[in-house]
Structures are given as C-alpha cells and as structure tokens.
Amino acid sequence: MGLAPSLGHTSLVVSNPEAGAVLAEIPNEITLTFDEPLLIIEGREVNYMTLHNPLGQEVAFDAMQVDESKLSGLIETSEITKEAVSINGKYHLTFRVAGEDGHVIKGEFSFLVS
Numbered sequence: 001m002g003l004a005p006s007l008g009h010t011s012l013v014v015s016n017p018e019a020g021a022v023l024a025e026i027p028n029e030i031t032l033t034f035d036e037p038l039l040i041i042e043g044r045e046v047n048y049m050t051l052h053n054p055l056g057q058e059v060a061f062d063a064m065q066v067d068e069s070k071l072s073g074l075i076e077t078s079e080i081t082k083e084a085v086s087i088n089g090k091y092h093l094t095f096r097v098a099g100e101d102g103h104v105i106k107g108e109f110s111f112l113v114s
Contacts, residue, residue: 009099009101009103009105010034010035010036010038010069010097010098010099010100010101010103010105011034011035011105012032012033012034012095012105012107013033013034013035014031014032014033015030015031015032015033015093015109016029016030016031017030017111018111019109019110019111020109020110020111020112021111021112022111022112022114023111023112023113023114024113024114025085025113026059026075026085026091026113027075028074028075029072029073029074029075030049030051030061030072030073030075030093031070031071031072031073032049032070032071032072032095032097033069033070034069034070034071034097034099034105035069036069036099036100036101037068037069037099037100038066038068038069038070038071038097038098038099038100039097039098039099039100039101039102040066046097046098047064047066047071047095047096047097047098048064048071048095048096048097049061049064049071049073049093049094049095049096050093050094050095051073051075051091051092051093052091052092052093053084053085053087053089053091054087054088054089054090054091055087057084058084059075059076059081059084059085059091060075060076060078060080060081060084061073061074061075061076062074062075062076062077071095071097085113087113088113088114089112089113089114090110090111090112091110091111091112091113092108092109092110093108093109093110093111094106094107094108095107095108
C-alpha cells in the first residue's frame with residue numbers, strides 16, 4: 001500500500017514492481033517514480049529505500065541512484081543476497097525521499113514472489 005498524496009508535495013506515482021504484484025522471481029532492479037524531481041544534496045543520502053524478504057532479512061542494494069523524479073536500486077548480486085532473495089513470500093519495501101521543496105515523504109508497500 002502506498003502513501004496517500006499530500007497537496008503540493010511530492011508523491012509516488014509508479015513503482016516497479018507495483019504494490020501487490022505477484023512475481024515469479026525478485027526483480028534485478030526496483031524503481032520508484034514520483035510526480036516531482038527529488039532533492040539531491042551532494043555527499044548526503046536523502047533518498048533511499050530498503051527491502052526486506054519474508055523472513056525480515058534486509059536485501060542489499062548494490063547501487064541506488066536518483067535521476068530527476070526517479071529513484072532506482074539494483075539488487076546486490078553477492079551470494080548472501082542471492083540466498084536472501086531465493087525465498088518465496090511477501091517482500092516489504094520502505095522508502096524515504098525528499099522533494100525539491102525539501103519535504104520528506106515516506107512510504108511502504110509489499111509484493112509477492114512465488
């Protein structure tokens with residue numbers, strides 16, 4: 001389930017995978033697209049997401065980047081992460097981003113891997 005939009009503030013418009021999606025396997029990349037550009041502050045991580053597998057273990061991202069209104073993260077390819085994403089069930093994603101206006105937006109959603 002996504003965050004309800006606030007008037008005048010940045011909101012999530014598209015995610016890949018989508019909230020509630022049922023997937024055959026974990027995607028290599030997770031992408032969140034917002035309706036406004038995200039704030040970038042050199043040397044600070046102001047926009048990020050975390051992913052947890054059905055056992056509650058954090059799934060590591062190898063790289064995360066902001067491109068205008070899009071936050072994307074590549075799932076790490078280490079053996080530990082491969083084991084963590086080999087589990088079927090509900091994956092839970094949380095995110096925190098800041099719009100160019102400086103307002104922080106937090107949200108979360110889940111998807112299934114079966």
